[in-house]
Amino acid sequence: MSSEQEQESIRCLVAKVGLDGHDRGAHVIARAFRDAGFEVIYSGLHKAPEEVVQAAVQEDVDVLGISILSGAHDTLVPKIMDGLEEYGAKDDTLVLVGGVIPDEDRPELEDAGVSAIFGPGTSIEETIEFVRENAPDR
């Protein structure tokens, strides 16, 4: 129990943004992250970009996972990135996007500051491994 003096846990926000009611994937990821020993905050459905930013900033998460299947990623994700920047949280938050993102849209999201995009068929282990390796060291 010597860990009691200093104990860190990877904190993640799993967020659903915009008009998109498909949350099975977000639930599966939230559960898997919990089982991996992460602390997961789940945003709930239909959040506006500002709400996601507010949650990410207040909760001081290491990782922000945005689940989006509505096709509005090219407008919503940059809005979130801008919001994070406004609060000085963009640089040390690992931002992931999960969902159906066409190949031609990927570079744009990556330019906006998204670290990784996980499409359909990604294994959960792969995602967890990526988070473990890339979670910002603060």
Next chain:
Amino acid sequence: MNADDEALLEDLLDGEHRALARVISKIENRAPGYRDLVSALYAHTGDASVVGITGSPGAGKSTLVDKLAEEYRDRGETVGIIAIDPSSPFTGGAVLGDRIRMASTVGDMDVFVRSMSARGTLGGLSTATADAVKAMDAFGKDRIIIETVGAGQNEIDIVRTADTVAVLVPPGSGDDVQTLKAGILEIADVFVVNKADRPGSDRTVQELREMIELDSGSGFGGGGHHGADAMDDHGGSAVATQESAEDDAPESWTTPIVETVATDGTGVETFIDELAAHQRYLVDSGARVEKAQQRSAEEIRTLLREDVHAMLESELERAGGIDDLADAVHRGETDPYTIADEVLEPVRSCLGELETENTE
């Protein structure tokens, strides 16, 4: 304190949300330097009023907290919320879901919601929570709400860091009320029967009322827990004796019962009024000062316990590590008591030396 932490403290006092969030993370992680940071925070605290809310899972705590925050915001006050959820005993992971219910105030940065998980520590969480409250207080929040699941001693300790504790009891808990009796019901300053539109809520209110009256009748409550209604039922002479008893404890507090429907906000104003009444009572009776003192005493104790614990942990490492020692017990070579004595021996002799030095 190093330069980074000092800048962080500065930013927090300036009202930067990111800095407050980061300070709470440091507190939670017990990151290096967090102690100096919290020490420095103390000078800026004392203005916020702190409400603790607990109750069984699904009682409606988060929803009520949400409505409470909304009402406080309407009155122009800033709000900090600490929502605590349990963590898995197996992986240490957690899903912190309270935030989902806090929908009325999203987008309003003057409501600062922070989710915390238990991280499986003994007593450590109540320290971390108390420190996080300090951080929000120093940040300048007028109202701080702590929300936790009323499951065990740890949670009870946490809500005790609040000035006023509200316990939510859902209707139809019938026998549950009995099991709760020896636990969280005892720490309530205000009872809230939430979901009061559900069948069975009258009965729950009745059961709670009986319990409160029983408490005062048996003398545990300090004799002052009778409401005006109860006194009207007594005969003339009984009223006289009651009144003289009341005179001895003029500032006693009778735990009120508030009925709410958190989902539509019914009863929330009454709830806030009762919270305010309790705060006034604390100030008028001097109980606030007393409580603050007890709290400081408890904080000192907890800190010392944790520090000593950490020191012993390294001592244990020196003695061969807990696994080897446990193995030795398992093989029948020794027993836990002997080991504890052996590990503590150097500490004991040190303290012994100190004592002789002092008496010389």
